[in-house]
Amino acid sequence: MSDTSLSFPDDTHWMRRALALAAGVLSSTRPNPRVGCVIVRDGQVLGEGATQPPGGPHAEISALRDAAARGHDVAGATAYVTLEPCSHHGRTPPCADALVAARLARVVVAMGDPNPLVNGRGLRILREAGIAVSAGLCQDEALALNVGFIARMSRGTPWAWLKLAASLDGRAALHNGVSQWITGPEARADGHQWRARSCVVLTGIGTVRADDPLLDTRLAPTAHPPRKAVIDSGFSISETARLFDGTPVLIFAARADAGKAQRLAARNAQVVLLPQADGQRVDLPAVMQWLAADGVNEVHVEAGPILSGALLAADCVDELLCYSAPMLLGDAAPMAALPRLDSLEGVRRYAYTDVQRVGEDLRLRAHLPSR
Numbered sequence: 001m002s003d004t005s006l007s008f009p010d011d012t013h014w015m016r017r018a019l020a021l022a023a024g025v026l027s028s029t030r031p032n033p034r035v036g037c038v039i040v041r042d043g044q045v046l047g048e049g050a051t052q053p054p055g056g057p058h059a060e061i062s063a064l065r066d067a068a069a070r071g072h073d074v075a076g077a078t079a080y081v082t083l084e085p086c087s088h089h090g091r092t093p094p095c096a097d098a099l100v101a102a103r104l105a106r107v108v109v110a111m112g113d114p115n116p117l118v119n120g121r122g123l124r125i126l127r128e129a130g131i132a133v134s135a136g137l138c139q140d141e142a143l144a145l146n147v148g149f150i151a152r153m154s155r156g157t158p159w160a161w162l163k164l165a166a167s168l169d170g171r172a173a174l175h176n177g178v179s180q181w182i183t184g185p186e187a188r189a190d191g192h193q194w195r196a197r198s199c200v201v202l203t204g205i206g207t208v209r210a211d212d213p214l215l216d217t218r219l220a221p222t223a224h225p226p227r228k229a230v231i232d233s234g235f236s237i238s239e240t241a242r243l244f245d246g247t248p249v250l251i252f253a254a255r256a257d258a259g260k261a262q263r264l265a266a267r268n269a270q271v272v273l274l275p276q277a278d279g280q281r282v283d284l285p286a287v288m289q290w291l292a293a294d295g296v297n298e299v300h301v302e303a304g305p306i307l308s309g310a311l312l313a314a315d316c317v318d319e320l321l322c323y324s325a326p327m328l329l330g331d332a333a334p335m336a337a338l339p340r341l342d343s344l345e346g347v348r349r350y351a352y353t354d355v356q357r358v359g360e361d362l363r364l365r366a367h368l369p370s371r
């Protein structure tokens with residue numbers, strides 16, 4: 001995927017526009033990747049579009065329809081697409097065929113589609129039809145837009161980030177449980193943006209019991225809210241928990257009670273029975289595998305120190321999304337409960353990938369270097 005031999009000076013400009021279109025549909029394409037497409041001839045945009053919600057047109061079809069609506073014939077034009085056009089009949093027909101039928105002269109693609117149903121076949125269809133194809137332009141930006149889709153396709157688990165909010169000394173709550181509000185309103189609204197772009201907002205029964213959270217996206221309203229999920233091995237969740245607001249809820253449990261499960265189904269909750277890992281909690285990697293099999297690309301974890309620590313220890317977290325408030329809380333609860341270490345040898349080291357000021361706080365993003 002790095003055949004950029006046929007690049008033209010404005011290619012990067014148009015690809016960035018296609019990437020911006022894809023970034024505009026962060027919360028509405030799940031389980032599909034976010035893709036943008038711009039069709040250009042002689043420096044003029046003929047049509048552009050992004051992936052529509054599942055069953056709706058893909059980015060290329062949106063752009064072709066936009067061009068038609070503006071009265072443009074796209075024959076001989078160049079299409080800039082952030083993901084390899086699809087070659088399969090899924091919920092919609094193949095985009096590669098549509099680009100061939102529209103007689104484009106050139107297609108510039110940022111990254112290949114890791115979906116085994118596509119995986120190079122889209123580019124082959126275009127090339128075999130005599131279209132000039134370049135691939136790999138702005139590949140890193142394109143990969144970053146769809147880390148979750150790529151993780152699900154290539155390793156069978158979603159991309160999970162752990163949202164943390166803590167004082168500068170890493171404390172998430174006072175000794176007596178008081179935690180509202182350590183970070184400021186801007187950080188909380190930013191956190192909701194991350195909830196909104198995810199496929200599932202995941203928490204633990206401890207947090208549901210302690211805070212009765214809504215886990216919704218009220219500070220980042222979206223027409224396509226993510227599902228909610230609770231790890232509740234003992235199936236002890238209150239039937240009147242506030243998170244049951246009509247949005248689909250998944251409850252991962254190790255045991256169920258048919259009557260309660262049926263009553264919760266009426267509240268749009270589904271109980272998923274999974275094996276226990278340690279005689280206590282459901283197996284956390286099994287939760288991630290179940291989610292990926294169900295089409296989940298990105299998981300936003302917002303949980304207490306116990307589940308946060310357990311997910312870290314089980315290697316289920318790809319990225320830390322940490323809001324750090326300029327205060328010191330001293331002897332108080334940690335943001336993640338991790339085993340005591342005697343040396344730094346076994347410590348997990350992350351690499352900061354992004355640091356931003358959000359209101360009075362800092363937002364730190366960090367990945368494991370291997371991811």
Ligand code: AOF
Nearest residue numbers: 035051058059085086090091092095115
């Ligand atoms: C594209 N353009 O905008 C997107 C693509 O079931 P379907 O028909 O919606 O196909 C979903 C698959 O299509 C998805 O898994 C991925 O491989 C590809 N997504 N392809 O040409 C797009 N979103």
Ligand code: ZN
Nearest residue numbers: 058086094095
């Ligand atoms: Zn397509």
